[in-house]
Amino acid sequence: MKMALNILLxxxxxxxxxxxxxxxxxxxxIYPEPKPPLEVSLPEHASLVNLGLSDGFLLMPKxxxxxxxxxxxxxxxxxxxxxxxxxxxxxxxxxxxxxxxxEYPGYGGSVEKTNFRTINxxxxxxxxxxxxxxxxxxxxxxxxxxxxxxxxxALLAKQRPLSALCLESTFSSLxxxxxxxxxxxxLVSDRYDNEEIIKQLDIPIFIYHGVNDAIIPISHAxxxxxxxxxxxxxTENCGHNNCPxxxxxxxxxxxxxxxx
Numbered sequence: 001m002k003m004a005l006n007i008l009l010x011x012x013x014x015x016x017x018x019x020x021x022x023x024x025x026x027x028x029x030i031y032p033e034p035k036p037p038l039e040v041s042l043p044e045h046a047s048l049v050n051l052g053l054s055d056g057f058l059l060m061p062k063x064x065x066x067x068x069x070x071x072x073x074x075x076x077x078x079x080x081x082x083x084x085x086x087x088x089x090x091x092x093x094x095x096x097x098x099x100x101x102x103e104y105p106g107y108g109g110s111v112e113k114t115n116f117r118t119i120n121x122x123x124x125x126x127x128x129x130x131x132x133x134x135x136x137x138x139x140x141x142x143x144x145x146x147x148x149x150x151x152x153x154a155l156l157a158k159q160r161p162l163s164a165l166c167l168e169s170t171f172s173s174l175x176x177x178x179x180x181x182x183x184x185x186x187l188v189s190d191r192y193d194n195e196e197i198i199k200q201l202d203i204p205i206f207i208y209h210g211v212n213d214a215i216i217p218i219s220h221a222x223x224x225x226x227x228x229x230x231x232x233x234x235t236e237n238c239g240h241n242n243c244p245x246x247x248x249x250x251x252x253x254x255x256x257x258x259x260x
Contacts, residue, residue: 030078030148030174030190031078031104031106031107031114031115031148032078032079033079033081033104033106033107033114034079034080034081040083040086042057042086043059043086043087045059045060045061045062045093046058046059046060046086047060049100049126049129049130051102051103051122051125051126051129052121052122052125053105053110053112053118053121053122053125054102054103054104054105054106054107054108054110054112054122055082055103055108055110056082056100056101056102056103056126057082057083057086057100057101057103058098058099058100058130059086059089059093059098059099059100059101060093060098060135061093061094061095061096061097061098063135067135068134068135068136068137069096069097069098069135069136069137069140070096070097070098070136070137070140070141070142070163070254070259070260071097071098071099071100071130071131071136071137071140071141071142072089072092072097072098072099072100072142072143072144072166073100073102073123073126073127073130073141073142073143073144073153073156074089074099074100074101074102074143074144074145074146074149075102075104075123075143075144075145075146075148075149075150075152075153076101076102076146076147076149077146077147077148077149077169077241078147078148081103081107081108082101082102082103082107082108083103083108085101086101088245089101089247091245091247091248091251092247092250092251095251095260096260097254097260098135098136100126100130102122102123102126102152104118104119104122104152105118105119105121105122106118115189115190116189116190116191116192119151119152119155120152120155120159123143123152123153123155123156124156124159124160126156127141127156127160128160131160139163140163140259141161141162141163142162142163142164142165142166142254142259143156143157143162143164143165143166144166144167144168144206144250145166145167145168145170146168146169146170147168147169147170147215147216147240148170148174148192149170150167150168150169150170150171150192150194151170151171151174151190151192151194152192153165153166153167154167154192154193154194154197154198155192155197157197157201157203158197158200158201162203163203163204163257163259164203164204164205164206164253164254164257164259165198165201165203165204165205165206166205166206166207166208166250166253167194167205167206167207167208167221167224168207168208168209168243169208169209169210169213169215169216169221169240169243170194170209170216170220170221170224171192171194171216171220172193172194172195172220172221172223172224172227173191173192173193173194173195173196174188174190174191174192174193175188175191175193176220177216177220180217194224195223195224195227198224198227198228198231199227199228201228201230202230203230204230204232204253204256204257204259205228205230205231205232206231206232206234206250206253207221207224207225207231207232207233207234208233208234208235208236208243208246208249209221209234209235209236210235210236210237210238210239210240210242210243211235211236211237211238212237212238212239213238213239213240214239214240215239215240215241216240218235221233221235232253234246234249
């Protein structure tokens with residue numbers, strides 16, 4: 001009896017220690033920053049933008065005098081860097097759409113902490129700063145978030161007047177995703193809830209997800225699609241990190257909604 005009680009106590013304290021570790025070190029699990037490159041070579045059309053807690057890269061098309069263009073605010077996945085995406089938007093830029101690639105606080109050399117609060121602040125800073133540039137059409141600003149970036153993009157859509165929201169390979173909510181992995185979702189402090197935000201939006205929404213995604217299952221995208229009637233949904237026979245860009249489909253979506 002005593003041995004059984006000892007085993008029970010050891011199991012209990014082991015479980016408690018595991019839960020405490022998950023709670024206090026969850027930022028390291030949610031935001032695993034890759035090592036920054038030793039040197040970043042900016043394309044000719046790119047410039048570095050100070051967003052307060054971090055930097056971003058603004059990619060501009062060639063403009064005629066006094067021309068204004070739409071803007072895509074892009075947020076990447078949690079194990080990526082903004083600099084990894086510098087050469088990914090040629091099709092978008094060639095169609096006269098500017099792109100702001102947001103870097104997260106704590107990433108790419110930033111000394112700030114990476115969490116829900118600092119990412120939210122950075123997204124608001126990014127919108128407020130770049131939307132006021134004379135070259136940007138304030139009535140044609142969209143956010144495009146991939147993976148964890150979907151949470152950042154949805155947060156921005158909740159708080160600023162975006163014209164459209166685009167989500168790629170992202171979750172319905174982060175606690176739900178954690179629960180799906182067999183972990184206690186109630187311990188997640190950074191409670192990105194894309195589905196709840198989408199229910200409150202009255203703007204066009206573009207969703208793209210890989211049918212073979214083992215990190216964020218496509219069931220999360222299906223939940224998002226079912227939360228609103230104003231959604232354009234695309235799938236591809238890919239996983240989480242190997243999906244081809246659907247820029248042509250995105251451009252068609254923007255044209256359909258008079259955002260090109």
